[in-house]
Amino acid sequence: MKITIAGSLGNIGKPLTNQLISAGHNVTVISSNVSRKDEIEKLGAKAAIGSVADSAFLKEVFTGADAVYTMTPPNLGGANVILNTTEAGKAFASAIKDTGVKRVVMLSSIGADLPNGTGPIAGLYNIEQLYAALDNVAITFLRAGLFYTNFYNDVPMIKGLSIMGSNYPADISLPLVHPDDIAIAAAEELQKPSAGKNIRYIVSDVRKPLEFAKILGSAIGKPELPWVEFTDEQALTGMIQAGLPTEIAGLYTEMGAGFRTGKIASDFQKNNSPVSGQTKLEDFAKEFAHAF
Structure with missing residues (x-):
């Protein structure tokens, strides 16, 4: 299969790329960072350098692909985050429609069933709605739990104040996920036959x-x-x-x-x-x- 993945060689993109290449697929990796080109090619993939907000670039990269994995960078742009995330989703949706891609796996999140009151997740709700309106394409919304890697943001608090904390209590249950487990689930979904619009929660x-x-x-x-x-x-x-x-x-x-x-x-x-x-x-x- 010819598979295009967004996310560069990040915590999900790199293990996902390795799994797909090991399975014998022809993989193209999208990155906005030209310095990643050599590293991507050393893995055996093709590098596509450009912005996920650029629909013309995405159309070029998606042309001929059997399947694509899409994700939007967190805190896209640093300001107007929900708008920027949604606009990137529109670019993806436009490229998927115009190139006739038949299989899409989208990295989404728990809470993406809700239109508001979820912080940055609201942008993923908007993108799910855009993708759900696409005809003749099988889509899996991969709704991930709270990333373990977010705990690294707590290191300064632990070192400085000897506490962990946030604005939610100690006794609620929260779904967590490791990026490696997301990569495994994404690889499974990209390689298996599917139809319609489906939701798969990925929680570790x-x-x-x-x-x-x-x-x-x-x-x-x-x-x-x-x-x-x-x-x-x-x-x-x-x-x-x-x-x-x-x-x-x-x-x-x-x-x-x-x-x-x-x-x-x-x-x-x-x-x-x-x-x-x-x-x-x-x-x-x-x-x-x-x-x-």
Whole structure:
């Protein structure tokens, strides 16, 4: 198969590329960074350098592809994030339609069933709606849990204040996922026959924030590391003080509130979706300790 994937050689893109090449497919990797070209080609893939917001570029890259994997960069542009994410989705949808691609796997998120109140996830809701309107193309919306790798953002807080925390409580259950498990699921979906529009949740573990602190804390020699619930105002102020743009800090605060109320994870829980990923929180804790 000829398969085009977005996401460059990031935490998902690189293992996905390796899996598809190992399976004998002809793979093209989209990257906005020209310095990635040599690395992509060393893996045995073709590099396509350009912007995922450029529909003309995407049409060129998608032409002749049997399947495509799409994703939009987080915090696209740093400002007007929801609008920029949605516009990139429009470029993808236009290229898919105009080139007649028949198989698409889109990286989405838990909470993408909701139009608002979910922070940056709202952009993925918009893109799912755009893709759902496409005719004659089989699409899997790969709704991922909360990335384990987001915990790396907590390292300064742990080192500076000896706490972990956010604006949701310690005793709620949250779906988590490792990027490697997303890559495995994406590779499976890209290579298997499919029809219509389908949702697949990809989650590696379901745990509580009090367990985040205990398990990650134990891995770094801080077994008593507490989870602290912040108010929305405290969370917003803290992220801004840490250097996040005000808009992005506001979106993440809204997302945290969505976790707190349970709305973001509600569809995953309501549908009794399986926890199919292989990497549990204890496994990731070893990676976290190595990076810490």
